[in-house]
Amino acid sequence: MQLIGAHMSIAGGVFNAILRGDELGCTAIQIFPKNARRLFEKPLDKTAVAKWNESLAASRYVKSVIAHSGYLINLAAEDDEKWERYIEAMMDEMARCDVMGIKYIALHPGSPGDMGEEFGIRRVAFAIDIIYDERNFAVDIALETTAGTGHHLGWRFEHLRNIMDNAKHGNRLKVIFDTCHTFAAGYDFTSESGYRNVWKEFDEIVGFERLVAMHINDSKYPPGSRKDRHEHIGKGFLGIKPFEMIMQDERLIKIPKILETPKEDDWDRKNLRLLWELSGEDVPDVLK
Ligand SMILES: [Zn+2]
Numbered sequence: 710m711q712l713i714g715a716h717m718s719i720a721g722g723v724f725n726a727i728l729r730g731d732e733l734g735c736t737a738i739q740i741f742p743k744n745a746r747r748l749f750e751k752p753l754d755k756t757a758v759a760k761w762n763e764s765l766a767a768s769r770y771v772k773s774v775i776a777h778s779g780y781l782i783n784l785a786a787e788d789d790e791k792w793e794r795y796i797e798a799m800m801d802e803m804a805r806c807d808v809m810g811i812k813y814i815a816l817h818p819g820s821p822g823d824m825g826e827e828f829g830i831r832r833v834a835f836a837i838d839i840i841y842d843e844r845n846f847a848v849d850i851a852l853e854t855t856a857g858t859g860h861h862l863g864w865r866f867e868h869l870r871n872i873m874d875n876a877k878h879g880n881r882l883k884v885i886f887d888t889c890h891t892f893a894a895g896y897d898f899t900s901e902s903g904y905r906n907v908w909k910e911f912d913e914i915v916g917f918e919r920l921v922a923m924h925i926n927d928s929k930y931p932p933g934s935r936k937d938r939h940e941h942i943g944k945g946f947l948g949i950k951p952f953e954m955i956m957q958d959e960r961l962i963k964i965p966k967i968l969e970t971p972k973e974d975d976w977d978r979k980n981l982r983l984l985w986e987l988s989g990e991d992v993p994d995v996l997k
């Protein structure tokens with residue numbers, strides 16, 4: 710059975726994300742380890758952790774959970790004071806992951822502003838070394854491919870490779886491929902040959918062995934637009950075809966595939982049903 714699911718809200722307590730995932734037949738989910746718009750929050754208490762563990766053990770569908778770090782964290786930031794705060798915030802989120810037994814946390818590499826790519830790449834790598842030097846976290850950081858809005862890094866596979874190569878703890882870095890971001894960044898995998906070439910390039914530069922999850926989103930904007938706007942599956946510039954190729958790709962069968970599409974009007978249900986259908990596997994009962 711493939712690992713297919715969506716990002717789930719932790720409103721009302723982290724355990725709720727598992728219950729929400731179960732209602733939609735998600736075999737994989739993604740959560741924010743805390744409110745994504747704040748840098749710090751009080752730690753998870755014993756009751757919250759116990760409820761998390763019980764819910765996961767009792768879950769009918771959820772087998773895999775990944776985390777996504779907060780949007781304010783920028784490990785490429787130029788300002789030293791801010792950068793140190795972001796490192797602390799990242800460590801706080803990673804500590805939460807360790808408590809919940811989550812193996813991977815997605816991270817957008819960040820933006821160095823006007824300082825340029827090279828500065829940014831070294832800055833992120835240095836931050837990662839500080840983090841793992843300080844504490845031997847169980848959770849690995851998964852660098853996410855980005856759309857490359859503004860000065861944000863991660864829109865070329867080379868950025869991810871260079872961050873991994875510049876960090877002494879580079880072996881702790883994994884990768885998440887976001888279909889919307891990567892496409893908007895300029896990697897067009899809508900045709901069969903495009904699909905083949907993009908994954909070949911990904912394998913040569915990043916390596917399939919680093920890939921730990923995919924974010925499955927269509928894109929509101931065309932390739933090369935460098936705009937990060939997610940669309941429902943098949944409704945954007947990607948269309949159905951690349952998702953069909955992804956869901957059928959033997960190399961990606963074991964990789965968790967997580968939707969981050971808008972949730973209004975029960976759209977998770979429709980998008981999830983579609984992904985299961987494209988995979989050729991049985992649609993979970995709760996989605997029928
Ligand atoms: Zn992301």
Ligand SMILES: [Zn+2]
Nearest residue numbers: 853887924969
């Ligand atoms: Zn994403």
